[in-house]
Amino acid sequence: MSVAWSSLTFTPPLEALQELAASWGWLLREPFMPVLFSSLGDVFIEPDSGGVWWLNTGIAELTQVADSVKHFESLLKSELADEWFLPNLVEQLHAAGKVPGPGECYTFVTMPIFREGKYEVDNINPVPAREHYGLTGSMHKRLRELVDGAHVQVKVATS
Numbered sequence: 001m002s003v004a005w006s007s008l009t010f011t012p013p014l015e016a017l018q019e020l021a022a023s024w025g026w027l028l029r030e031p032f033m034p035v036l037f038s039s040l041g042d043v044f045i046e047p048d049s050g051g052v053w054w055l056n057t058g059i060a061e062l063t064q065v066a067d068s069v070k071h072f073e074s075l076l077k078s079e080l081a082d083e084w085f086l087p088n089l090v091e092q093l094h095a096a097g098k099v100p101g102p103g104e105c106y107t108f109v110t111m112p113i114f115r116e117g118k119y120e121v122d123n124i125n126p127v128p129a130r131e132h133y134g135l136t137g138s139m140h141k142r143l144r145e146l147v148d149g150a151h152v153q154v155k156v157a158t159s
Helices: 014-023 069-075 080-085 087-095 129-143
Strands: 032-037 043-047 052-056 061-066 104-108 124-128
Touching (some): 014 129, 032 069, 061 069, 080 087
Antiparallel strands (some): 032 043, 043 052, 052 061, 104 124
């Protein structure tokens, strides 16, 4: 089974875009236009200063990947797309019955920034995109000033 391009990307609803801007504003400091959304919850943006940047929401890295949108579109046909969209992992997630619905993307049970956080089927679930951006952005904001190797205990409140 080969995963379709439409399974590697998604279109988030407006409330998810608002949550992305609010929860990740500490890292996305200048105005930007979203270019493409990965089903794994990552975002490719074009900031006002130019270029295309990859926001890896699992590890809170913002990396320039192209000089322009046109350049980025050409890179989508290269091996870099496998690194950005992880089609083999998405295929495994689909085979396990983990398929996001409209407005959903994948998120990690334990984010890869933690030693226990793996890019594995058992550690990834589909969730509403708004939830993904809110959770990952706020958690990374809190964790950004800790030293590598710091012990962290995460408590999730249920309503």
